[in-house]
Amino acid sequence: MLTLYGCYRSRASRPLWLLAETGTPFTHVPVIQAYRLSDPDAGGAPVNTRSASFLAVNPIGQIPAMKEGDLVLTESLAICLHIARAHGFALGGQTAAEQALLENWALFAATSIEPHSLPILQSKDAAVVAAEAGKLARGVARIEGHLQGRDWLLDRFTVADIMVAECLRYAQGHKPLIEAHPRAAAWLHRCQSRPAFRAMWTAREAEPV
């Protein structure tokens, strides 16, 4: 049985969305970020990224993490790639070339999207947001061009869409950037209209902020 560690209000949303797509049975341990708790070391504190029981799984103390048999993974996108390969059927790669494309999209999400989308969500400094939006525009333009004549990043909905859409979601509130890329915006909407995304989002909204 697969065990997924990490609350919905975290990068665990990525594998949790994917697991909702695949219907894979799993045990969920909703580990919360220690910095969200006033006293993460208190006796009654929920299991968090500083808890000994979680550090035994991921010594770096970050969520998500995943265990399946002897396999332990501690990077959200590696977890997604594994779940898609092992349990994803059409959501995973069907050939070596498709697998390589999924890995390419994972690294694209991690290096060209997330480093710029996250500061757009988190920064209160307009100059920082503008600078990061300028850098993110290259990645979003890449998605926009790729979606010419396509609904999804591969020839069907796959884990690539989940990984890239979840990393881009942080910048979704930046209307000028999103509106300048209508195919990317429509694709994001298609991704987020899926029942599995909606189920993940409902669970996320039910968690305390």
Ligand SMILES: N[C@@H](CCC(=O)N[C@@H](CS)C(=O)NCC(=O)O)C(=O)O
């Ligand atoms: N590259 C990692 C980043 C994981 C990460 O930063 N997780 C955050 C929550 S979204 C976390 O656990 N933060 C707690 C901390 O760093 O103390 C991944 O994608 O899984």
